[in-house]
Amino acid sequence: MKGKARSIINILDLSVEELEHLFTLADDIERNPEKYQDRCAHKQLATLFYEPSTRTRLSFESAMLALGGQTLGFAGASSSSASKGESVADTISVMSNYVDIIAMRHPKEGAPVVAAMHTTVPFINAGDGGHFHPTQTLADLLTIRRTKQRLSGLTIGLCGDLKFGRTVHSLIDAMLRYPDNRYILISPEELRLPEYEIDKLHDAGAEFEETRSLEEAIPKLDILYMTRVQKERFFNEEDYVRLKDIYILTPDKLKSAKEDMAILHPLPRVNEISVAVDQDPRAKYFYQTLCGKQMRMALILYLLGLDQ
Numbered sequence: 001m002k003g004k005a006r007s008i009i010n011i012l013d014l015s016v017e018e019l020e021h022l023f024t025l026a027d028d029i030e031r032n033p034e035k036y037q038d039r040c041a042h043k044q045l046a047t048l049f050y051e052p053s054t055r056t057r058l059s060f061e062s063a064m065l066a067l068g069g070q071t072l073g074f075a076g077a078s079s080s081s082a083s084k085g086e087s088v089a090d091t092i093s094v095m096s097n098y099v100d101i102i103a104m105r106h107p108k109e110g111a112p113v114v115a116a117m118h119t120t121v122p123f124i125n126a127g128d129g130g131h132f133h134p135t136q137t138l139a140d141l142l143t144i145r146r147t148k149q150r151l152s153g154l155t156i157g158l159c160g161d162l163k164f165g166r167t168v169h170s171l172i173d174a175m176l177r178y179p180d181n182r183y184i185l186i187s188p189e190e191l192r193l194p195e196y197e198i199d200k201l202h203d204a205g206a207e208f209e210e211t212r213s214l215e216e217a218i219p220k221l222d223i224l225y226m227t228r229v230q231k232e233r234f235f236n237e238e239d240y241v242r243l244k245d246i247y248i249l250t251p252d253k254l255k256s257a258k259e260d261m262a263i264l265h266p267l268p269r270v271n272e273i274s275v276a277v278d279q280d281p282r283a284k285y286f287y288q289t290l291c292g293k294q295m296r297m298a299l300i301l302y303l304l305g306l307d308q
């Protein structure tokens with residue numbers, strides 16, 4: 001029956017208990033990969049990507065292959081019948097006949113809600129416009145949990161494009177469920193966190209401040225979450241060019257950071273982290289991509305009921 005399968009559109013669609021279960025599962029997958037290598041035998045994942053992606057699409061595919069399953073899909077609307085005018089609703093109704101689970105990325109906010117209404121198999125939002133990116137947040141949470149051994153009592157700096165950066169919105173939504181986290185929002189005025197996210201911080205009674213200065217914020221942070229200025233969401237090229245290099249993290253700027261501060265970035269990186277920072281033991285952004293694959297493996301298993 002349409003719309004009856006479980007859909008993950010927003011990170012809040014998973015309870016804190018379910019997140020805990022997924023972290024435990026991801027840890028077990030890391031320790032004992034052979035235990036899981038055939039779990040998804042004869043199961044198929046569709047990756048329907050209407051927008052470019054490297055990590056999300058390929059880590060979903062890599063995750064399914066590591067579980068012994070198979071994958072199919074498209075990487076770009078132009079190679080699908082969307083280019084002939086087919087709706088998301090119809091595409092999802094068709095794909096539900098072909099596969100056991102679907103991951104979809106779409107440039108339009110809200111497209112996953114339409115998909116969830118039409119799917120008959122588990123459905124995962126792999127990013128919708130400037131809205132949500134729940135599986136990136138799963139990667140972020142596992143990285144924080146493994147590097148800091150906790151998800152509470154942390155001072156988290158979010159830096160860059162806080163307006164269009166969907167990963168920032170999803171991460172704030174997730175971290176607000178854990179106690180005593182403090183937020184430092186580092187951006188220029190034009191890329192401030194949207195009011196609806198600010199309202200969530202107020203409603204949760206969270207401690208937060210807004211600043212333009214990365215240098216001033218750095219010494220206070222346990223986590224620094226850098227983001228790219230999202231070129232594809234700007235209405236005018238001039239504004240993008242003016243803002244794109246506003247923050248560049250360098251080894252020099254890190255001199256005032258805590259020795260155990262973790263640097264995260266959802267990637268892709270453009271200029272906002274100098275490659276010289278990659279050698280710093282605090283740089284966790286490539287490790288974050290491994291956490292992303294393990295969390296996607298855990299989520300696929302959980303949604304297919306193959307986690308036990």
Ligand code: CP
Pocket residue numbers: 052053054055056057127136266267268
């Ligand atoms: N982090 C992330 O979503 O990367 P991709 O756009 O490459 O999938």
